[in-house]
Amino acid sequence: MTTLIKSATIIDTSSPYHNQQKDILITNGIIDKIEDSITGKENYQIVSLDNLHISCGWFDTSVSFGEPGFEERENIKNGLETAAKSGFTTVAVNANSHPIVDNKAAVEYLFHKANGFATNLYPIAALTQGSKGVEMAELYDMQLSGAIAFGDYMKPIANDNLMKIALLYAQNFDGLVFSFPKNNSIAGEGIANEGINSTKLGLKGIPALAEHIQIARDLFLLEYTAGKLHIPTISTSKSVDLIKEAKKKGLQVTCSVSVHHLTLSDDELHGFDSNYKVNPPLRTLKDVEALQKGIKSGVIDIITSDHNPIDIEHKKLEFSEAKDGTIGLESAFGAINSVLKLDDFIENITTKPKALFGLKNYSIKENNKAEITLFNPENKYIFSMNNILSTSKNSAFLNKELKGKAYGIYNNNQLILN
Structure with a gap:
């Protein structure tokens, strides 16, 4: 599977692209290309989200x-x-x-x-x-x-x-x-x-x-x-x-x-x-x-x-x-x-x-494994029952205003979005 992440601001101090907005092409779970602009193809899974940021x-x-x-x-x-x-x-x-x-x-x-x-x-x-x-x-x-x-x-x-x-x-x-x-x-x-x-x-x-x-x-x-x-x-x-x-x-x-x-x-x-x-x-x-x-x-x-x-x-x-x-x-x-x-x-x-814990942190670089979190740091909203995905609903943050929301992840050659 080939996934193209469009216009993502990279937050990763170990990456040469830290704080830069780039397109990221992922092929079979590996970061293939990171460029200013990558043209999508018909068979690509394209991710284009509002104010998209990514990190390790x-x-x-x-x-x-x-x-x-x-x-x-x-x-x-x-x-x-x-x-x-x-x-x-x-x-x-x-x-x-x-x-x-x-x-x-x-x-x-x-x-x-x-x-x-x-x-x-x-x-x-x-x-x-x-x-x-x-x-x-x-x-x-x-x-x-x-x-x-x-x-x-x-x-x-x-x-x-x-x-x-x-x-x-x-x-x-x-x-x-x-x-x-x-x-x-x-x-x-x-x-x-x-x-x-x-x-x-x-x-x-x-x-x-x-x-x-x-x-x-x-x-x-x-x-x-x-x-x-x-x-x-x-x-x-x-x-x-x-x-x-x-x-x-x-x-x-x-x-x-x-x-x-x-x-x-x-x-x-x-x-x-x-x-x-x-x-x-x-x-x-x-x-x-x-x-x-x-x-x-x-x-x-x-x-x-x-x-x-x-x-x-x-x-x-x-x-x-x-x-x-x-x-x-x-x-x-x-x-x-x-x-x-x-x-x-x-x-x-x-x-x-x-x-x-002795686990590898995969920096956002070409030829590295794609283990990435996708998020929007500016989105403000009131956290409600509709935001709870867990079976149990015992949240201390119910009805609190939060700033920033995760879109999901790319890991193990899978894209999961909220």
């Missing part, structure tokens, strides 16, 4: 699909199609299923289910058996089967020695260990950020200290083991400072932040809308500003949607009873593009995460 394919490092076990939330087929139409050529899927992905057969099952789709799927396998935090899972066998990292999704490892051993053991095969930043003893039964808003609303608070203590512990263990650690979805100003200092020491630590923590604060809780109940909880405006600065300064390495579909039976409840989580694939770009520069977003969702 976006990579979301924290996605949950539910399957196996929670297909009512989302299955892999619809999840990957949603990711493609939301601009993501690659997703890393959390061990947030039933049974938990904690063995090589479960990892291989995910690859089998994802075979043939335009969006690539890579498993983040559980760090412990059943994500129970008691015994380490079969990390090496799962990495041989294709797992790209190991972490218990939204479940902190309370056992200090277990985390120490995991950091030591993973060094034998260059494995990447995740540690969720929450101390459950401090967090207790809290459901919202501890502060002025939780007090006014009568909601049990989760102190920011619960995140800081866990991160500090993990950084001490990391320094002791000389291992490699990733801290997903940090949410506070102090967390940025702790990781900044650790990087200055030369520790191999990286971190991510979710789109909703970069753009929303706990001021949203006044309507008691359970779509804003997430883990970690939404923090203060001061924290939001610090997280944005953390992206711009390079302290924070990755932006993720932290896409977590929850079915209506478990989400449309009283705030205190609802499950944590928001979907985020469809709204990720439009939300972030409202608060960050385009180049900052692209770097933190393409180059940096792919380098961290």
Whole structure:
């Protein structure tokens, strides 16, 4: 198949065509020509879209699909199609299923289910058996089967020695260990950020200290083991400072932040809308500003949607009873593009995460594989139910004005448009 992309502004700092408007000819999944103007032929698949921009394919490092076990939330087929139409050529899927992905057969099952789709799927396998935090899972066998990292999704490892051993053991095969930043003893039964808003609303608070203590512990263990650690979805100003200092020491630590923590604060809780109940909880405006600065300064390495579909039976409840989580694939770009520069977003969702997980980032150059995201950075709209492609509809961005919309992707010799 031959595809001709017309008049696309290329956003790719590693490409000689960065910030230039070009035509791109793709033949059998390979970029054949990049020129000012290429004449289309009758058998070409021609893509001509309003204010079209393209970049290297976006990579979301924290996605949950539910399957196996929670297909009512989302299955892999619809999840990957949603990711493609939301601009993501690659997703890393959390061990947030039933049974938990904690063995090589479960990892291989995910690859089998994802075979043939335009969006690539890579498993983040559980760090412990059943994500129970008691015994380490079969990390090496799962990495041989294709797992790209190991972490218990939204479940902190309370056992200090277990985390120490995991950091030591993973060094034998260059494995990447995740540690969720929450101390459950401090967090207790809290459901919202501890502060002025939780007090006014009568909601049990989760102190920011619960995140800081866990991160500090993990950084001490990391320094002791000389291992490699990733801290997903940090949410506070102090967390940025702790990781900044650790990087200055030369520790191999990286971190991510979710789109909703970069753009929303706990001021949203006044309507008691359970779509804003997430883990970690939404923090203060001061924290939001610090997280944005953390992206711009390079302290924070990755932006993720932290896409977590929850079915209506478990989400449309009283705030205190609802499950944590928001979907985020469809709204990720439009939300972030409202608060960050385009180049900052692209770097933190393409180059940096792919380098961290050992995946190749295909620059937009002739003779390279075509792994491309297509988008319009200027389109403004109100995000509504009509924009949701996921099976579950639990979006924290419903009725918000967003700026920028993904058209889709070209990857694995397939063009998928929204």
